[in-house]
Amino acid sequence: MNTGVTQLLSDPERTFSAQELAALAAYFRVVMFDTLHDRGTGHWGGAASSAELTTSLYFNRMHIRTNDPHWEDRDRLILSKGHASMNLYTILAHRGFFPVEELATFRKLDSRLQGHPCMQKIPGVDMSTGALGHGISVGLGMALAAKLNKRSYWTYVIVGEGCLNEGQSWEAIMSAAKFKPEHFVLMVDYNKVQLDGTEDEIMPLASLSDKLSSFGWNVCPNAYDGNKTEDILASYEWMDKDNVWPKAVIYDTIKGKGISFTEGKSSWHGAVIDDDSYAKGIVELKKDLQNKEAVL
Amino acid sequence: MSIAMRDAFGKKLVELGATHPELVVLDADVSSSTKSALFGKAYPDRFFNVGVAESNMVDIAAGMATAGLRPVVNAFSIFLALKGTDQIRNTLCYNNLPVVIAGAYGGLSDSFDGASHQAICDIAIMRALPNMQVIVPSDARQAEQALEYALKQNGPVFIRLNRNPMPDLPASDTIGTVVCTEGRDVTIAANGITASYANEAAILLAKEGIKAEVLSVPMVKPLDVESLKKSVAKTGKLLCVEEHVLMGGFSSAVSEVFMKQGIQCIFDAIGIEDRFTESGPYEPLLAKYGISAENIASRARELCK
Numbered sequence: 058m059n060t061g062v063t064q065l066l067s068d069p070e071r072t073f074s075a076q077e078l079a080a081l082a083a084y085f086r087v088v089m090f091d092t093l094h095d096r097g098t099g100h101w102g103g104a105a106s107s108a109e110l111t112t113s114l115y116f117n118r119m120h121i122r123t124n125d126p127h128w129e130d131r132d133r134l135i136l137s138k139g140h141a142s143m144n145l146y147t148i149l150a151h152r153g154f155f156p157v158e159e160l161a162t163f164r165k166l167d168s169r170l171q172g173h174p175c176m177q178k179i180p181g182v183d184m185s186t187g188a189l190g191h192g193i194s195v196g197l198g199m200a201l202a203a204k205l206n207k208r209s210y211w212t213y214v215i216v217g218e219g220c221l222n223e224g225q226s227w228e229a230i231m232s233a234a235k236f237k238p239e240h241f242v243l244m245v246d247y248n249k250v251q252l253d254g255t256e257d258e259i260m261p262l263a264s265l266s267d268k269l270s271s272f273g274w275n276v277c278p279n280a281y282d283g284n285k286t287e288d289i290l291a292s293y294e295w296m297d298k299d300n301v302w303p304k305a306v307i308y309d310t311i312k313g314k315g316i317s318f319t320e321g322k323s324s325w326h327g328a329v330i331d332d333d334s335y336a337k338g339i340v341e342l343k344k345d346l347q348n349k350e351a352v353l
Numbered sequence: 354m355s356i357a358m359r360d361a362f363g364k365k366l367v368e369l370g371a372t373h374p375e376l377v378v379l380d381a382d383v384s385s386s387t388k389s390a391l392f393g394k395a396y397p398d399r400f401f402n403v404g405v406a407e408s409n410m411v412d413i414a415a416g417m418a419t420a421g422l423r424p425v426v427n428a429f430s431i432f433l434a435l436k437g438t439d440q441i442r443n444t445l446c447y448n449n450l451p452v453v454i455a456g457a458y459g460g461l462s463d464s465f466d467g468a469s470h471q472a473i474c475d476i477a478i479m480r481a482l483p484n485m486q487v488i489v490p491s492d493a494r495q496a497e498q499a500l501e502y503a504l505k506q507n508g509p510v511f512i513r514l515n516r517n518p519m520p521d522l523p524a525s526d527t528i529g530t531v532v533c534t535e536g537r538d539v540t541i542a543a544n545g546i547t548a549s550y551a552n553e554a555a556i557l558l559a560k561e562g563i564k565a566e567v568l569s570v571p572m573v574k575p576l577d578v579e580s581l582k583k584s585v586a587k588t589g590k591l592l593c594v595e596e597h598v599l600m601g602g603f604s605s606a607v608s609e610v611f612m613k614q615g616i617q618c619i620f621d622a623i624g625i626e627d628r629f630t631e632s633g634p635y636e637p638l639l640a641k642y643g644i645s646a647e648n649i650a651s652r653a654r655e656l657c658k
Contacts, residue, residue: 198419206422
């Protein structure tokens with residue numbers, strides 16, 4: 058492990074700066090790419106897309122206790138795009154929910170690290186996901202429960218385009234606007250690439266912001282780059298600004314972010330990382346990590 | 354006649370709401386039909402009408418259950434089973450979350466609305482889901498008992514309810530198999546409201562000197578095999594009756610376990626054949642599709658030949 062990141066991860070409980078988060082995310086990309094290559098199975102494209110979003114939540118924003126994963130007042134995250142499981146597992150392991158070495162068991166028989174996250178098997182996962190389109194509904198239930206239980210935790214739901222293709226998401230979006238639970242935030246990891254092709258080819262979501270607004274959501278008017286940690290921290294300021302719920306932030310992201318030949322390519326949604334691609338890709342990821350550590 | 358299961362269930366929700374602050378009730382715009390509206394009136398803060406969106410409702414309940422609440426979701430059974438299957442399987446069952454799925458208008462009981470609304474494959478679907486328990490009460494009292502039982506469980510429970518008033522049957526203290534009529538010649542194992550017709554069939558058979566033993570069996574999963582074995586050990590003949598297709602439901606559950614355990618008996622099953630049903634008054638509709646005292650008596654008689 059690189060010295061800069063090693064130092065950062067020696068105290069994962071503290072609140073990290075934008076530059077530190079960027080270095081962490083770059084490091085996690087290396088771990089994800091390594092692991093997915095070693096295992097010969099899993100989803101690189103979506104995991105690389107949401108790396109900064111998840112890193113920032115778990116290392117800057119969310120109130121959690123790694124020694125008490127079921128703490129009732131903890132903030133919740135539902136990774137509705139459950140195929141990005143390697144992203145979530147990498148974050149949870151380095152945050153301290155389970156040993157980092159366990160990442161090597163991903164998708165193996167008897168592993169706690171299922172292909173898609175299973176809350177019954179691995180600590181830190183707030184909801185099992187995999188079938189797309191469930192996250193907003195489940196998150197709404199958690200947020201409504203906070204009110205009834207008189208708790209003030211936040212519930213975050215990260216969705217991709219696939220989730221928003223599902224009709225259930227729009228049922229949930231309608232109903233969240235009816236019940237208006239506090240501290241309920243939809244984060245759209247909007248990389249505009251699906252499994253079979255681009256969003257425009259498969260199912261155009263434009264104009265997503267207008268759609269959400271017209272459904273009654275408080276949609277962040279700013280265009281944020283979801284692969285830039287400065288932007289993500291700025292979006293948190295927007296989340297804290299007023300008390301109009303539910304809130305949605307649309308983050309522009311890049312599928313397969315970090316490697317020139319995987320960026321924006323639907324073919325890298327769930328492709329096996331072959332040895333040649335690994336050799337080329339890991340060089341780019343490590344260079345990016347070095348650059349981000351250099352400015353710490 | 355008893356009151357309808359839906360009325361009993363709705364009132365029981367209100368009663369339990371007083372002592373169970375964690376009880377929350379959700380409905381998909383049919384609360385005046387399911388009677389969950391009674392709970393909504395009594396406890397508006399704990400009642401959520403999500404509109405006609407069964408999938409969303411199930412997952413909202415799942416999220417609530419992870420935070421310590423005890424949700425009961427209500428809608429027509431066919432729509433919960435078909436539109437909520439992914440959510441029931443992949444969220445409730447996979448995570449073993451304690452949510453009660455109250456399937457209203459079970460079987461053919463939404464008789465006039467026709468095949469689109471008649472739940473005749475719901476039990477097969479629910480049975481196939483790991484962690485799910487499946488209860489089909491036979492009368493209002495059993496519907497109340499099923500709810501009390503379900504709220505004590507640590508995982509999901511499906512309760513299939515009936516729309517219409519049905520006769521009261523002999524009761525036990527808790528939900529489970531009830532011996533409605535004792536006999537030694539043939540066992541009639543009746544699931545849900547078919548127990549009423551099985552009881553009438555036993556009276557018809559008694560006139561001919563055939564003593565049928567009628568068991569009302571509400572628990573489909575886990576199945577109360579012991580009660581069935583005990584009765585069949587005595588009679589050697591078993592007729593299963595259910596308000597459901599014959600594939601994957603109660604009769605299937607019984608025959609699977611009997612085959613596996615090597616329990617031998619002369620066997621037959623009454624249920625809906627592999628076809629769609631139709632609109633009509635409830636009792637004649639049931640009779641057309643095989644569920645009547647006369648048909649049950651006739652098929653039991655055949656077993657005794």
